[in-house]
Amino acid sequence: MNKIVYDSALMQVMALFESVTHAVLKDCIKTNSGFVFVVAEHEIGKAVGAGGKNVRLLEHKLKARIKIVEFSDTPVSFIKNLIYPLQAVDVSFVDGVLVMAAPDSRTRGLLIGRGAETLRSYEAIVKRYFPVAEVRVE
Numbered sequence: 001m002n003k004i005v006y007d008s009a010l011m012q013v014m015a016l017f018e019s020v021t022h023a024v025l026k027d028c029i030k031t032n033s034g035f036v037f038v039v040a041e042h043e044i045g046k047a048v049g050a051g052g053k054n055v056r057l058l059e060h061k062l063k064a065r066i067k068i069v070e071f072s073d074t075p076v077s078f079i080k081n082l083i084y085p086l087q088a089v090d091v092s093f094v095d096g097v098l099v100m101a102a103p104d105s106r107t108r109g110l111l112i113g114r115g116a117e118t119l120r121s122y123e124a125i126v127k128r129y130f131p132v133a134e135v136r137v138e
Contacts, residue, residue: 004027016058017047021039021049021058024039025040026038026039027128034059036066036068039070040071044068069084071129075093079122082125083122086107086111088102088103096131096132096134097132097133099136100135100136102138119135
């Protein structure tokens with residue numbers, strides 16, 4: 001939970017997001033595959049737009065994949081929002097470790113990713129807001 005610093009390019013992306021969606025933006029994270037936008041609670045519908053039109057428009061303007069995630073006050077519900085549309089059977093937070101139980105091997109593989117890249121990405125995003133030591137998939 002370090003101080004979050006944005007460069008001017010990322011601030012321009014954030015301004016574009018807010019002007020297109022009119023949703024309250026909490027954070028923007030540049031990833032290898034595109035951008036992750038974290039919006040305030042109850043703003044996800046406004047951010048996505050009718051039929052996903054805001055998502056398509058932003059992906060076209062940014063020429064990158066985007067993911068919009070709704071913020072939550074608890075790490076368990078935040079990680080559920082972050083991994084959506086994937087579903088975890090159970091998510092628990094014990095002693096700084098966030099553990100997700102995958103319903104099948106396919107979902108487990110998608111949650112972890114090649115070389116655990118996806119899992120480490122989720123972990124980095126969750127660590128921006130919560131005192132989490134590790135994120136695991138069982």
